[in-house]
Amino acid sequence: MRRLVWLAILLALLVAYPLAFSTPFQQRLGALVLLYAIAASAWNIIGGYAGQVSVGHVVFFGCGAYAAMGAYAHFALSPLVGIPAGIVVSVAIAAVVGVPTLRLSGHYFSMATIAVAELVRLIVTNTEYLGAAVGLSGPTVPRNVFDLSFISALPYYYLFLTVLAITLGITWWMANSRMGFYLRAIRDSERAARSLGAPASRTKLYAYMLSAALTSVAGALYAMMFGFIDPESGLGILISVKILIMAALGGAGLLFGPLVGAAILVPLEEISNNLLGGKGAGLTFVVYGAIIVLISRFQPGGILTLINRLWIKRTGKEVEAARGIAHAP
C-alpha cells in the first residue's frame, strides 16, 4: 500500500514538473530526462536484470530513429508509422545477433556488442538510402498532429512520460513474472540457473528482444523530437555509453534506477554544454568517465543501492524506491 502512495507522489511530481518549471529550457530538459530514462530502462532489462552488459544498444536506438525518419523521408508517412517498423526490425536484429552473441559470457558479450554496433554504424554511413554520412531529416513543417513535430517541448514531455510509464510497467510485470526470476538467477550464476532447469538461452534471448523493442521506441522518439538523425547521433557508440551509464549510476537491475541516473546525468550534460559551449562536449564525457570509474570502484550497485544501505543503517528499514522488484513479496 505504501508503495502505491509513493508511486502516486512520484507520478504527480512528474506530471506537475513542466507546469512548475515552465521555461522552454526547463521543459526541454525534463523531456530529455524522460527520453533517456526510457532508453536506459529498456537497457536495464538485459543489462540490469539479466546482467548481460550490452554496449551496442545504440543499434536498436538507431533502428527506431532511422525507421521513424525513413518513413517520412522515403514514403512521406508520419514518423509514427515508422515506430512499429523500427520495433520489428530491432527485434529481428536482436534475434539474429542475439543467438550467437548471448552464448558469449561477460566481457566477450560486451566486446561483441561493440563490434556489432560499430559494424552497423559503418554500413549505414556507407548506405546512400539511409542518408549515408549526412543522415535523414523529418518534416520541416508539420502537416498535422501525427507528424509529432512540435515547437514546444511540452507535448514531447507528456508523450515521453506516457511511454516511460508503459516501459516501467512492462519491466515491472516482466520482473515479477517467471521470466524475471529466471533472469535474476542467470545474472547471479548462469551455470547454477541452468542446472536447476531455467531455460537460460531462451530467457536471455527474450529479454534481449524485449529490450531491443523498447530501445527502438526511444530512438524513434528521439528522432522525432530532434527532427533529424545521422550516424553519429543515431548510431554512435557514445549513445550506448550514455544509456548504460545512466542505468548503472542510478542502479542497474532496479526498476527506478535508470530514471534516477537520467535525472542526474542529463541536466549535468545540458548545463555543462550551455555553460561551456562546444568545449563542454569533451568535458562532459570526462566527467562521465570519472563518474563511471568511481561508481564501479566504490559503489557498483548504483546510487539507489547506496541510499538504501545508508537508510537501513539509520532506520533498519529499506527504502521503497530501492526495494525494486528484487525483494518484492
Next chain:
Amino acid sequence: MSTTLLQVIAGGLLLGAVYALFSSGLTLVWGMMNIVNFAHGDFVMLGMYVAYVVYTLFGAGPLLGAPLAILVLATLGVVVYFGLIRAIMKGPMLAQILGTFGLALLLRYSVFWWFGANFLSLPENLVGGTFDIWGLRIQASRLLAGTVALLVTLGLHLLLTRTSLGSKMLAVAEDSTAAQLMGIRPDTMQAIAWAIAAGATGLAGALIATFFYIVPTVGETLAIVAFVTVSLGGFGSVPGALVAGLLIGVIESLSGFLIGAVYKDMVVYALFLGFLWFRPQGLMGRL
C-alpha cells in the same frame, strides 16, 4: 604477383607487427587477470600523444618519444592497477566492464578537451627516407615501427617463458593463492604485468604516431583491432597475438587495396564477430 600487391602485403606486415605489440599488452593482462581492458585502445592513443608532445616541445623523434611513452604509460598502468583494477576484479561483472570503460572515456575526452578534436600528425620526414628493398619501396618510419614492434613482442614472449619473473607471473595467472604460498606476491606480479602491458602499448603508440593520424578517438578503432587480434590469436597467448597481428595487418591492407579503404574496418569488425561467434578459442589458442 604484381609488385603493388607485394608492396601492400609488406605494408600490412609492418603495421601488423605494431598491432601485435599492443595486442600483446591486452592479451597479457587478459591472460593473467581475466580482465578486459576496454581502455586499451586509449593507451595506444596516449602513447601517440606523448610522441606528439615530445615532438612539439623538443623537436625530437621516436628516439626520445618512444622511451618516454613507455615510461608514462607504464606508470599509468601501475596507477590504474592499484587505483581501479585491484578493486573491480573482485566486483560484479558490470563493475569490471564499466570500470575500464569509464577509464577509456576519461582518457579519451581529457585528451579531446586538451588538444581538441583536430587530426594531428608528425612531420613525414621525422623518420626520413624511403628504402628500396627487393624492388619494394618502404617508408623508413614504417620499417622502424614494424621492426621494433616485432623485436619487442618476441622479447615479451621470451620474458614470459624464459625468465624467473615470467614464471612467477604465469604462476600467479595459474593460481594466485598457490603462488602466494610459494612466496610470490600476486599484487606485485599483477602490477608488473600492468606496467609491462601498458608500457608495450605506449611504445606501440609512439611508433605508429610517426606515420598514423593522431586524434583522440583513434583508440576506438585500435581497441577493436586489439580485440580481434587477441580473439584470433587465442585469449592470453603472446605468440598467438603476434601471428594474428601480422595476419590482421595484411588482411586490413589487402581489403583496403582490393575493395576500398572505407571497407577495411568493416572487414576487420566482421572478422572479429565471426571469430567470437564461431571459433571463440581462436586460431591456435585454447579457451
